[in-house]
Amino acid sequence: xxxxxxxxxxxxxxxxxxxxxxxxxxxxxxxxxxxxxxxxxxxxxxxxxxxxxxxxxxxxxxxxxxxxxxxxxxxxxxxxxxxxxxxxxxxxxxxxxxxxxxxxxxxxxxxxxxxxxxxxxxxxxxxxxxxxxxxxxxxxxxxxxxxxxxxxxxxxxxxxxxxxxxx
Amino acid sequence: xxxxxxxxxxxxxxxxxxxxxxxxxxxxxxxxxxxxxxxxxxxxxxxxxxxxxxxxxxxxxxxxxxxxxxxxxxxxxxxxxxxxxxxxxxxxxxxxxxxxxxxxxxxxxxxxxxxxxxxxxxxxxxxxxxxxxxxxxxxxxxxxxxxxxxx
Numbered sequence: 001x002x003x004x005x006x007x008x009x010x011x012x013x014x015x016x017x018x019x020x021x022x023x024x025x026x027x028x029x030x031x032x033x034x035x036x037x038x039x040x041x042x043x044x045x046x047x048x049x050x051x052x053x054x055x056x057x058x059x060x061x062x063x064x065x066x067x068x069x070x071x072x073x074x075x076x077x078x079x080x081x082x083x084x085x086x087x088x089x090x091x092x093x094x095x096x097x098x099x100x101x102x103x104x105x106x107x108x109x110x111x112x113x114x115x116x117x118x119x120x121x122x123x124x125x126x127x128x129x130x131x132x133x134x135x136x137x138x139x140x141x142x143x144x145x146x147x148x149x150x151x152x153x154x155x156x157x158x159x160x161x162x163x164x165x166x167x
Numbered sequence: 168x169x170x171x172x173x174x175x176x177x178x179x180x181x182x183x184x185x186x187x188x189x190x191x192x193x194x195x196x197x198x199x200x201x202x203x204x205x206x207x208x209x210x211x212x213x214x215x216x217x218x219x220x221x222x223x224x225x226x227x228x229x230x231x232x233x234x235x236x237x238x239x240x241x242x243x244x245x246x247x248x249x250x251x252x253x254x255x256x257x258x259x260x261x262x263x264x265x266x267x268x269x270x271x272x273x274x275x276x277x278x279x280x281x282x283x284x285x286x287x288x289x290x291x292x293x294x295x296x297x298x299x300x301x302x303x304x305x306x307x308x309x310x311x312x313x314x315x316x317x318x
Contacts, residue, residue, distance in 0.1 A: 052244055109220060
């Protein structure tokens, strides 16, 4: 069942359909919110708020357009709005140490990621931490594949500049 | 010179693209030529190292228990919001009903005129405050309802 079918069912008052869409996109929503705010609790809260907002505004959604980019825009705007209003305090991203990375590299990476802008951090998260392909990222963010490549290129170039000689 | 710089950027782009396994056969061939340059070969090594670290990295994710309760949290939040809206609307209606009732009773009572006036003024003041707050809330809702949705 594609998103359009699900959205139609939600509009008809089908609770299970809403549950389905929430469970389909909750991890992606969390990932994007986390790449913006850097806090687990805030990212969870923002992602849940985004689903609630989607539910309330579903009548305004143009069914001919893809659902996911619309949802991601709502999610990002909630996060940015909260930051702008000072409702949440931005904290440095924390990466969980993994096999093969020592503490020093972990700190350098966290610092470098914190110095990327929101778009760059988001693309790094989607590509490397979540493992999405160029095509999938293009669909999620509703941007051309060329833009995905270009954002990734400049994000990694920036990371290279910050990490060169330190790793 | 300009031509050479452009080529270098193109090579760098292909180096990055190769790490994502997204190269076309023509690009692979082009990259092979790029890597004849020792500087670019070194560049590839640095990017490989960065990508290796990124791919080994994980960010803080909630445990399964949180994901299992995720839907019910959303459902509860939605339910509570609906509850609040219904409570607020009925509360406002009831409040106005009682205010009118009090007005009527005061006007019909035998207390001194000056006291009647003060009580009515007091109730009027409260009503104006309430209307003002509601109007402001409605205005904000109307003006900023979709502020979070940029199309």
